[in-house]
Amino acid sequence: MEEQSTPTSTHRPKVLLVDDEEPILNSLRRLLRGQPYDVLLATSGAQALELLEQHPVxxxxxxxxxxxMDGATLLTHVRQRYPQTTRIMLTGYADPTAIIKAINDGQIDRYISKPWNDEELLLTLRQALEHQHLERERExxxxxxxxxxDQLKLLNSTLEKHVAARTAELQQTADMLDLAYEELKHSYVTGTEVFSLLANLRLPxxxxxxxxxxxLVxxxxxxxxxxxxxxRDLTMAAAxxxxxxLSWPDNMMVTPADLLRHTDRDLYRDYPKQSESLLMTLxxxxxxxxxxxxxxxxWDGSGFPDRLKGEAIPLGARLLKLAVDFVELQCGLILERHMNSDEALLYLxxxxxxLYDPDLIEDFIKVCATFLSDVTLADPTVKVLSTRELAAGMILARNLNADNGMLLLNAGKILSGPLVDKLIAFEAMEGGKYKVFVKVPEEVQALLEAQG
Structure with a gap:
């Protein structure tokens, strides 16, 4: 026996009512007439299972x-074959055994006693179907x-390759970044990479x-x-x-911080707070x-914006300052002179x-030495000397450049007495003060110790 209370729709749920007493089914049919779902009727467990095979219920x-076939057995079959279907027991008997069986084997969601209250029964059905809809929506x-x-992971793994392929043309890079940002706007981790690249477009x-x-971080x-x-927080902060x-004028973007004056210096000191304000809404x-x-x-409390001192500065911020200053010293964004990696580490x-947390410095130098091939400062055989401390027989551990960037001597050069004298004279003429990275052979070290 089958009846549908309203025309079916792909968006209307189906309810199957099962009772061997047709008057009960007729009463339920009249009660449910006009409800926002379709109704199927069955007078036995076997007929109910046939309808379940024919219709999604x-x-x-x-x-x-x-x-x-009693109700508990039927609902057990329903649970086993159609686990997503909600199951309700309708009983007119105070039969704890049947109810326990239905709960344990059929895992019913609710049971309703006969005679039922019409409003309570309608409310129970509505709540059960709403819960089912919400659960399906959640899934x-x-x-x-x-x-x-999965799509974001795939896009993230290929983002650097796409960016590298388009950096030759600024407009093509900007177009690609706009597209990437639109596709990844719900992924804040990937978004940091996009913003980082956008910031770089303002710089040579x-x-x-x-x-x-x-x-480096x-x-x-x-x-x-x-x-x-x-x-993750450190990586996003670095990006x-x-x-x-980004609001700075172009000339200020490339001017060393040490050379900024007046309003530009005030603007410079405001950039960490400006950066934080832009991101705090996320x-x-x-x-x-x-x-x-x-x-x-x-570290000594002379920084900005809040003049925090020592361990009051968040650990991640202390590490980020080391990484930022190490890289910016080499790019000429802090001091007018461009340093090499060893000189930058020596400065730190x-x-x-x-300026820096003293407990982080040596660990940071070790990481740089492992991560970067041109760092020699962590090598215990390398010494950093002034020109007047140099001696014949020492070997340059890295290139020696003048303050104006001119290459004076290549790494690997063995120093002689006359060459050391020339370096001292050239340094005095320039008014500079060189830091020379050298390796000291054992025989030269022994001679120096004997002399003094």
Whole structure:
């Protein structure tokens, strides 16, 4: 026996009512007339199972006591064959055994006693179907979220390759970034990479720092086994630390901080706060934004914007300052002179306890030595000497450049007495003060010790 209360629709749920007493079914049919779902009727468990094979059913409400196949047995079959179908027991008997069987074997969602209250029965059906709809919607959204995450992972793995292929032409790069950002706008991690690249477009290639700082911070996090959340926040902070500089005029973007004057210096000191303000509206970026806000604080309390001192500065901000200054010193964004990697590390070591956390310096130098092939400072055989400390027989560990960038001597050059004298004279003529990275052979070291 089958009846449908209203025309079917792909969006209307189906309810199957099962009872061996047709008057009961007729009463339920009249009660449910006009409800926003389609109704199927069955007078036995066997007929109900046949209807379930023919129609997708969202909810089954069955009488407990029926000949041949009782309600608990029917609902057990429904659970086994159609686990997504909601199951309700309708019973007119105080039969704990039947109810327990229905709960344990059929895993029913609700049971309703006869005689029922019309309003309560309608409310129970409506709530059961709404719960089922919400559960299905939750599962659909989870599937959609997994699919989107898989797509984002694929896009993220190829993003650097796409960017590298288009950096030759500024407009093509900008178009690609616009498209990438639109596709990845719901992924804040990937979004940091996009913003980082956008910031770099304001700078000439020699002044672009973000990628180097990101990779250096990642290397430090890996070497020290930082937890995932801290590594993620540091990486995002490294990618976007200078986003507050985008409002600067072009000439200020490439001017060393040491040469800024008056209003430009005020603007410079405001950029960490400006960067933080731009990111604080993004809830997942709040911790990274805090690191950005304080990455120009100094260990002795003379930094900005809040003049924090020592361990009051967040650890991630202290590490970020080391990475930023190390890279920017080499790009000429802090001092007018471009330093090489060893000179930059020597500068960091020189200002440990004043600008930088003294407990981080040596670990940072070790990471740089492992990560960068041109760092010699971590080599115990390498010494950093002034020109007047040089001696014949010492070997240059790296190129020696004048303050104006001119190459004076190549790495590997063996120093002689006359050559040392020429370096001292040239240094005096320039008014500079060189730091020379040399290796000292054992015989030269022994001679120096004998002399003095």
């Amino acid at each position: 969202d909810l089954v409400m069955s009488d407990a006591r029926m000949p041949n 659909r959204l989870e599937r959609l979220n997994r699919a989107q995450n 290639p020699a002044k672009q720092t973000n990628r180097q700082i990101i990779e 990642r290397a430090y996090c890996k070497a020290h086994s930082l937890d995932e959340a801290s590594s 976007l630390y200078n986003i507050g500089k 809830d997942p970026m709040k911790d990274a934004a805090r690191l950005i806000l304080h990455h120009q604080e100094r 070591r020189q200002y440990a306890g004043k």
